[in-house]
Amino acid sequence: MTVFFLSDYGTRDEFVGVVHAVLAAASPGLTVIDLTHHIPAFDVRSGSHTLVRASPYLGPGVVLAVVDPGVGTARRGLCVSVTPPGDGPTFFVGPDNGLLIAAAEQVGEAPITRAFELHRPGDVAGRGNTFDGRDLYAPAAAALCGGVAPEELGDPIDPLSLVRLPGGVVEHGRRSDGRRCVRAEVLWIDHFGNIGLAATAADAQMAALPRSGTVSVVVDLPDPLPGTTVRRIETFDELEPGELGLLIDSNGHLAVVAGQAPAAGALTVAAGQMVVLTW
Numbered sequence: 140m141t142v143f144f145l146s147d148y149g150t151r152d153e154f155v156g157v158v159h160a161v162l163a164a165a166s167p168g169l170t171v172i173d174l175t176h177h178i179p180a181f182d183v184r185s186g187s188h189t190l191v192r193a194s195p196y197l198g199p200g201v202v203l204a205v206v207d208p209g210v211g212t213a214r215r216g217l218c219v220s221v222t223p224p225g226d227g228p229t230f231f232v233g234p235d236n237g238l239l240i241a242a243a244e245q246v247g248e249a250p251i252t253r254a255f256e257l258h259r260p261g262d263v264a265g266r267g268n269t270f271d272g273r274d275l276y277a278p279a280a281a282a283l284c285g286g287v288a289p290e291e292l293g294d295p296i297d298p299l300s301l302v303r304l305p306g307g308v309v310e311h312g313r314r315s316d317g318r319r320c321v322r323a324e325v326l327w328i329d330h331f332g333n334i335g336l337a338a339t340a341a342d343a344q345m346a347a348l349p350r351s352g353t354v355s356v357v358v359d360l361p362d363p364l365p366g367t368t369v370r371r372i373e374t375f376d377e378l379e380p381g382e383l384g385l386l387i388d389s390n391g392h393l394a395v396v397a398g399q400a401p402a403a404g405a406l407t408v409a410a411g412q413m414v415v416l417t418w
Contacts, residue, residue, distance in 0.1 A: 140169070140170075140199060140200045140201065140229075140283070140284040141169075141170040141171070141172060141197075141198060141199070141200035141201070141284075142162060142169060142170070142171045142172070142200060142201050142202075142203050142280050142281070142284060143172050143174055143193070143197050143200060143201070143202045143203065143228065144158065144159075144171055144172065144173050144174060144176075144203045144204075145173075145174040145175055145176070145178065145186060145189060145190060145193075145202070145203070145204045145205070145206075146158075146176045146178065146204070146205040146206065146272060147176070147177075147178040147179065147180050147181065147182065147186065147205070147206045148176050148205070148272070149176055149177060150176050150177075154270075154272065154273075155173070155176050157273055158203075158205075158272050158273055158277045159171055161273055161277040161278065161281070162277050162280065162281050165277070165278055165281035165282065165285075166281040166282075166284050166285050169281060169284055170200075172197075174189065174190075174193050175189060178206050179410075181206065181207075181208040182206065182410070183206050183207075183208070183236050183237055183238050183304065184237075184304055184326075184410075184411075185206075185327055185410060186204060186206035186238050187237060187238050187239075187240075187241050187242065187304055188326050188327050188335075189327070190202065190204060190238070190239070190241070190242035191241050191242045191245055192390050193242075194227070194228060194242040194245055194246050195227070195245065195246070197227060197228050198226050198227070198228075199226050199227065199228070199229055200228055200229065200230075200284065201228065201229070201230045201231075201232055201280045201283050201284055202228045202230070202231045202232065202233075202239070202242065202243075203232050203233065203272075203276055203277065203280040204231065204232070204233040204238050204239060205233055205234070205271070205272040205276060206233075206234075206236075206238050207233070207234040207236065207238075207271060207272075208236075209234060209236055210234070210268075210269050210270070210271050211267065211268045211269045211271075214234055214235055214236060214302075215234070215235040215256045215257075215296070216232075216233075216234060216235070216256065216257040216259070216271060216275045216276065216279075216293075217231070217232065217233060217234065217235045217239060217254060217255065217256065217257065217293075217301070218230055218231070218232050218254070218255045218257055218279060218283070218289045218292055218293055219231040219232075219239055219240070219243045219251055219253070219254050219255075219301075220253040220254070220255070220289050221243050221244075221246050221247030221249075221251065221253075222247060223246050223247055223248070224248055227246045228243075228246055229283075230280075230283050230289065231243045232257075232276050232279050232280045232283070233276060234271070235256075235301060235302050236302050237301075237302045237303050237304035240301055240302075240303055240304070241304070250298065251298040251301065252298055253289070253295070253298070254295070254296050254297075254298050254301060255289045255290070255292065255293035255294060255295055255296060256293045256294050256296050257275055257276075257279050257292055257293040258292060258293050258294070259275060260274055260275065260278070279292050279293075306337070307323070307324045307326050307336075307337025308322070308323065308324040308337060308413065309321065309322070309323050309324070309336075309337045309338045309339075309342050310322040310323075311342070311345065311346045314417060318417050318418060319346055319347060319348075319417070319418055320415055320416060320417040320418075321338055321342060321343075321346050321348065321393075321415070321416045322359060322413055322414075322415045322416075323336040323337045323338035323342070323393065323413065323414060323415075323416070324336065324337040324411065324412070324413055325337075325408055325409065325410050325411060325412050325413070325414060326392070326410065327410055328403045328408075328409065328410055331396075331401060332397065332400070332401020332402055332403040332404055333388070333394050333395070333396045333397075333401075333402055333403070334394055334395040334396070334402050334403050334406065334408060334414070335388060335390070335392050335394050336392055336393045336394060336395070336414065337392070338392065338393045338416075339391050339392050339393070340387045340391050340392075340393075342393070343387065343393055348371075348393075348416070348418065349371060349418060350371060351371050352370075352371055352418070353368050353369065353370050353371070353418075354368070354369055354370075354371060354385050354416050354417065354418045355367070355368055355369075355416070355417040355418065356368075356369050356383070356385070356395055356406065356414055356415070356416055356417075357414065357415050357417070358406055358407070358408050358412060358413075358414055359412070359413035359414060359415050360412075366415075366417065367383060367405075367406060368383075369383040369384055369385045369395060370382065370383070370384045370385070371384070371385050371386070372384040372385065372386050372396075373386060373387075374386070375396060375398065378396070378397065378398030378399075379398050380398045380399045380400065381397060381398055381399070381400045381405075382397065382398045383395060383396070383397050383402055383405060383406075384396050384397070384398070385416070393416075395414070
């Protein structure tokens with residue numbers, strides 16, 4: 140089996156390498172695929188959205204995800220077991236802070252029915268409990284890949300007790316002048332500065348968003364700036380350098396993008412803020 144590893148550790152320090160070493164020692168020959176270790180620090184929602192985008196393309200194995208501002212507290216460590224209709228991750232291991240749930244339910248195509256609170260290892264004298272990626276989750280992921288049943292690693296818990304994150308905000312409406320609008324949360328800003336919105340292709344269709352022409356985009360702030368005009372496009376290459384556009388991205392979400400430039404910089408927007416599209 141394969142471990143698909145995501146964290147907010149970054150790769151400048153030794154943390155990712157140490158987790159790899161623990162996995163290798165516990166299960167020699169195990170394949171580890173790094174999804175990313177550059178989730179913004181402690182940003183659980185960003186980690187959850189990343190897992191949702193990646194999980195449909197992963198094969199059988201264990202998703203090991205560590206974005207955990209509550210490490211060392213009483214929050215639970217989880218193993219979530221799913222039964223995908225086709226090949227896909229079978230187990231999700233990480234903290235009970237909402238990080239795993241949306242991706243696990245997407246892979247299983249059903250609400251979670253089997254979840255386990257991982258047994259904690261004994262305390263080590265002179266060392267704190269602030270590295271669960273190394274001490275709790277990596278050994279559990281390796282054991283699962285080695286054929287150990289989740290029942291041997293933890294106690295069953297009620298799936299309804301799992302922490303869940305709120306979904307991205309999407310609202311449809313009309314302006315006082317009769318124009319249509321969609322208000323949508325910014326879910327992520329990617330490496331290129333593209334702005335991924337909570338609104339999907341289905342939202343665009345429901346709101347009758349035109350497939351061509353222009354749309355006004357404004358960041359929804361207490362004192363918003365005037366709207367910026369963006370052009371409806373299907374591919375990045377349709378834009379001139381620096382020109383802003385609105386497309387359906389490869390994950391099925393509306394995204395504000397720019398030709399060979401970061402759209403997030405042009406609009407001065409960040410994940411978690413709201414934008415309003417008007418046409």
